[in-house]
Amino acid sequence: MKILSRIYTGLIFLFLYAPIVVLVVFSFNQSKSRSVWKGFSMRWYENLFRDHMILEALWTSIEVAVIAAIVSTVIGTAAAVGLKKMNKGLRSVMLTLNNVPMVNPDIVTGISMMLLFVAVFGTTGLLRPGFGTLVIAHITFCIPYVILSVLPKLNQMNPSIYEAAQDLGCPPFRAFMKVVIPEIMPGIITGMMMAFTLSLDDFVISYFTSGSTAQTLPMVIYSMTKRRISPKINALSALMFVIVLALLVVINVRQIRDMARRKKENY
Amino acid sequence: MKKDSWVASPFMLWVVIFTVVPLAMVCWYAFTDSTGAFTLANIETIGTYWGYLKDSLVMGAVATVLCLLLGYPVAYVMSRASWMAQQTLMMLLMLPQWMNFLLRTYAWMTILENNGLINTLLGKIGIGPFHMINTKGAIILGMVYNFLPYMILPIYSVMEKIHKSLFEAANDLGANRVQTFRRVVLPLSLPGVITGITMVFVPSVSTFVISQMLGGGRNPLIGDVIERLFVGAAPNYNVGAALSLVLMVLILISMAVMKKFDDGEETGGLMM
Numbered sequence: 001m002k003i004l005s006r007i008y009t010g011l012i013f014l015f016l017y018a019p020i021v022v023l024v025v026f027s028f029n030q031s032k033s034r035s036v037w038k039g040f041s042m043r044w045y046e047n048l049f050r051d052h053m054i055l056e057a058l059w060t061s062i063e064v065a066v067i068a069a070i071v072s073t074v075i076g077t078a079a080a081v082g083l084k085k086m087n088k089g090l091r092s093v094m095l096t097l098n099n100v101p102m103v104n105p106d107i108v109t110g111i112s113m114m115l116l117f118v119a120v121f122g123t124t125g126l127l128r129p130g131f132g133t134l135v136i137a138h139i140t141f142c143i144p145y146v147i148l149s150v151l152p153k154l155n156q157m158n159p160s161i162y163e164a165a166q167d168l169g170c171p172p173f174r175a176f177m178k179v180v181i182p183e184i185m186p187g188i189i190t191g192m193m194m195a196f197t198l199s200l201d202d203f204v205i206s207y208f209t210s211g212s213t214a215q216t217l218p219m220v221i222y223s224m225t226k227r228r229i230s231p232k233i234n235a236l237s238a239l240m241f242v243i244v245l246a247l248l249v250v251i252n253v254r255q256i257r258d259m260a261r262r263k264k265e266n267y
Numbered sequence: 268m269k270k271d272s273w274v275a276s277p278f279m280l281w282v283v284i285f286t287v288v289p290l291a292m293v294c295w296y297a298f299t300d301s302t303g304a305f306t307l308a309n310i311e312t313i314g315t316y317w318g319y320l321k322d323s324l325v326m327g328a329v330a331t332v333l334c335l336l337l338g339y340p341v342a343y344v345m346s347r348a349s350w351m352a353q354q355t356l357m358m359l360l361m362l363p364q365w366m367n368f369l370l371r372t373y374a375w376m377t378i379l380e381n382n383g384l385i386n387t388l389l390g391k392i393g394i395g396p397f398h399m400i401n402t403k404g405a406i407i408l409g410m411v412y413n414f415l416p417y418m419i420l421p422i423y424s425v426m427e428k429i430h431k432s433l434f435e436a437a438n439d440l441g442a443n444r445v446q447t448f449r450r451v452v453l454p455l456s457l458p459g460v461i462t463g464i465t466m467v468f469v470p471s472v473s474t475f476v477i478s479q480m481l482g483g484g485r486n487p488l489i490g491d492v493i494e495r496l497f498v499g500a501a502p503n504y505n506v507g508a509a510l511s512l513v514l515m516v517l518i519l520i521s522m523a524v525m526k527k528f529d530d531g532e533e534t535g536g537l538m539m
Contacts, residue, residue, distance in 0.1 A: 019375055
């Protein structure tokens with residue numbers, strides 16, 4: 001039984017990783033073929049770094065993700081704080097609306113915002129579809145995740161410490177910055193990281209809201225898969241995979257070590 | 268303290284302008300013609316797209332069932348593993364998700380192609396070639412591959428919370444492993460299953476990328492139709508909006524049904 005379940009889990013993970021291994025292996029292929037191995041080469045990596053369109057799109061993606069992460073974190077954190085103080089009826093309405101971009105299919109979120117941008121641009125000349133609309137769209141789908149990661153931290157917080165700070169003569173805003181913010185910081189950071197990665201990874205919503213002037217990396221990848229495919233994509237995938245792997249290992253190893261230590265202390 | 272809720276006002280403004288208004292516009296476009304006059308014509312034309320809609324629902328459902336069948340045992344095994352193994356498996360499960368799903372789908376293109384990896388390898392031992400890419404099977408495979416972790420994670424996270432003492436209690440009361448699973452693990456894991464099903468079904472039904480890359484445009488789904496109507500050569504926002512509205516309503520209905528089913532389980536325990 002134990003062996004069977006191990007084999008089964010192994011097979012599922014093999015299924016999850018095999019395509020990635022194939023991608024990475026063929027990124028080093030000498031020839032353009034994606035199925036016949038013709039010897040080791042780094043030429044696709046060299047080509048990748050000479051491709052201005054890809055590099056520019058990568059830069060756009062990072063810019064959009066940084067702006068979207070910062071703005072959505074500020075708006076979302078303030079929203080979470082405000083939501084807690086709101087009367088129940090309004091709060092549940094706002095929380096439901098907050099869920100809309102998360103439960104709606106991406107394609108519907110994308111086309112609905114596209115309709116708004118096209119209409120506003122058509123009637124007023126403002127919000128020309130491009131970088132600006134892309135950023136707005138990304139902020140919109142990031143905010144819900146920030147709110148949902150900050151709210152639980154606010155709920156866990158003991159409200160008396162905020163009151164205690166004020167009783168000891170701290171002005172409300174300062175008490176908020178010195179007491180509440182540090183307390184909910186883990187939630188804020190999680191929310192910001194989620195916003196950043198979601199923004200970096202998004203294709204569908206960007207595809208509908210960016211017009212033709214701004215291209216993010218996933219959009220370039222999409223257009224590359226539609227044209228004659230070059231192993232440059234393989235090289236790009238391999239690089240991205242290695243970067244993510246490194247980041248995740250660093251974060252997780254630290255976290256696991258931390259948790260293991262805490263577990264030991266508890267016993 | 269109530270006055271402090273003003274800090275949520277940027278959020279409320281943002282939600283109204285960029286979530287509520289756009290959705291209202293979808294409804295408005297769905298019920299008007301190109302001149303802006305009220306019409307039901309868009310809704311009526313949906314009948315001609317019924318085939319695509321049905322294909323999407325069926326393929327999304329098949330992918331969801333496959334994810335459930337494949338993912339449930341993995342979640343169970345993970346939840347019963349040692350703490351260190353759980354952390355490692357979690358990380359291994361998340362890792363591919365951090366790679367853009369276009370790239371993951373592209374990987375399957377290179378594997379399934381007529382002169383792709385599988386056919387090349389099979390050719391060496393004299394079998395094939397098989398036609399795999401641009402079929403419905405390939406699309407379903409793409410859905411399962413991309414969304415399987417969305418099924419495993421929520422099920423795992425509810426199973427992991429099942430307290431050890433419940434297993435011991437079941438054991439003390441004379442239940443064998445199968446009975447313990449049926450009477451304890453299965454009912455308690457249902458909320459996770461429900462979440463998993465929606466997390467796989469929604470993106471599967473509404474995809475247009477997977478069907479384009481692995482279906483080669485030969486098996487268009489409702490997502491492809493909507494995409495063409497908005498960014499294609501002959502855009503028609505009105506019909507596109509009507510189709511999006513129908514898609515949204517269908518998904519909301521199926522989620523409401525699932526939710527009902529979930530609530531019923533908690534109180535009724537009809538399952539056994």
